[in-house]
Amino acid sequence: MPEGIKDKVAIIGMGCTKFGELWDKSAEDLMVEAFQEALEDAGIEKKDIQAAWQGNQFTEVNIGHSALPLATTLKLPFIPVTRVENLCASGTEAIRGACYAVASGACDIALALGVEKVKDLGFGGLPRANEDIVSLGTRGRVIFPSWVNPNPGMFAMMAIRYFKRYGLSIEEGKKTLAKISVKSHHNGALNPKAHLRREITVEDVLNAPMIAMPLGLFDSCGVSDGAAAAILVRADIAESFRPDPVYIKALQVAADSGESLMYTGYDYTHVETTYRAAIKAYQEAGIENPRQEISMMEVHDCFSITELVTYEDLMISPRGKAKDDIDAGFFELDGKIPCQPDGGLKCFGHPIGASGLRMVYEMYKQLQGKAGPRQVKDPRLGLTHNLGGQPPQSVCSICIVGN
């Protein structure tokens, strides 16, 4: 069992733009904004940064390949700059690059920045398959049913299977999912940087137009523009920058092996990659009882069903019992483990490459006591869960941070 990176790397500065339909901002604007906030927060100068990682999925939309867009926009002085992508988990992947570089001693200070500018597409939703954008690969276009955007349907099928397995009618299941979105909207309404800041009711969710049965409009996050950044340093020098650095306790990734899609062993009522990444992350962080030890979390609520099964995959709720915890308010802002205190993907928004970083941004601010009306009481450990792809073919990154 490798040593892991617990307490070897610290975050000393973070920045995050407002997320939303930012018609009047270019990708460059967003990169600069997030970066400047992170620099100021860290109290360092640009020349101190020794390496950078750019997280971004849809390079085709106004960004471009390689990490040259980042390097040339920020005018980074001929340092190593790398673009990373793991679908929606790209943000955490950028942190991972910076984190491992610092932990290995290859550099002392590194930047991770995620950015996405998908609203430049000109129509709603994720980019569809055209000449350039073929996220399922060129064969996927020929054989996959929803080659244009598989996400809603593939997650919807998990909901259908989950409801059936645990004896929930479609109505009961939808109501349970609705509570998740209602909870996130309540938190988002308290967050000035969030895209959607309106409270909603369970009725609103149930009456919303259908996206992919049984998931409706309010069960699904939208897509947004935005950027977020983090500056990472070696843990042993972190306190020379600020009195309250946030330490990385664990950072683990698990990618699907193919068996969930093509082998009948998968039950389609959970996400195996989340579960495997969580086991490794808890091991790395030395966490034995996540339900007791995790103070708060930001999970990948691309769809309400994703958040629901994630409670179980993270071994917070027992299998099949997430509904009980939801009904008891366990994950509300004033609950035992607040989930999505910043509004989540659902309300804060989902600029794909930036989301993983935005999640850490919230955990970071919470640990430093700077979350204002959303402040969680005395947080010790925050967990972020960033999921790319869809069941049964996904890649999951989990990052645990603490003070």
Added chain:
Amino acid sequence: MVTSTEKVNLPGRLGKPGSAQEMTFGDGAAAFILSNKRVIAGLEGSYSITRDFPDFRRAEHDKFVRTIENRFVREEGYAKFIPEAISGLMKKYGLDAKDFARVAFPCLDARQYSTVCKNLGFQPDQIQQPLLGSIGETGAASPLILLIAMLEEAKPGDNLLVASYGNGAEALFFKVTDEITNVEDRRWLKKYLDRRAELDSYEKYLVFRNLLPVDTGYDEETAKTELPLTWRERRPILALFGSRCKYCGTPQYPPQRICVNPDCGAVDEKEDYCFSDKRAVLFSYTADHTAPSLHPPLIYGMIDFEGGGRFVFELTDCEPDAIDIDMRVEMSLRRKYSDEPRGIHGYFWKAIPIIE
């Protein structure tokens, strides 16, 4: 293999909205395998006449089929050419109406059809129902589809008479052999008639026929088909060939060089495995309102094949409220997408409910 098809679509054989042809034209296709082994019906004889008769025509630029007065078509064409071909055949082989178990030919109008049969001396129980009300008049495919309908009911020793109509007429007759009793499932046509559903929206009909442009919710660009890929993967795509691991026996689709079984993982131990004839069960499903479709929502599901193997496929010939987990399905080769600008029509397999 012989196939005969007729498709009603631009720029195919389309009746103008409001015309009688719009009401009667139907899509259809029939395919036969010709051989001298395991013959179920032997071609015994034929007789053709050719007439340059201007009843239906369409120039390259025509959207719709052109025709002329039905009385002219019937009296000068249909009611003359078909009897001429059929009686020509009977005379050539020294047969008459009573020697045939069944007769069929394209039906432009039900009354004309039975009049021609009666005038040729056929009894009501010999006349094949022309299916005008259930599949319509299927043009070039019509005679062979009707032949299949006759073969579904035929007994060894039956003589079946079928004629075509178009710029003349051609009559063929077949003798059914004992081999037909060895065919397990003869519901070649019935299988499709059983899953018939009514289209109750004229607007939808116009959309399906490309007569009404419709907003599919995204821009019109279509991803390029990678032709070297579709050539290389023609068996997995067109014949639904996956692989089975010789080591652990797990069937998998698409074919995998490294076995997907987490307890196996054998490399290059794969053999061909055909999924197209395997029945399956629906493991999960959804109805997707955001996926592009001419008939939204797009329905698809995770299919578990009998004998092993799982993949995600589109579902068709069903409506969302009639689907549930554990529903039994079989696979059907269908048109999956049309890249109109590049003239590429992609075919792939979809799952359809099994109707016993």
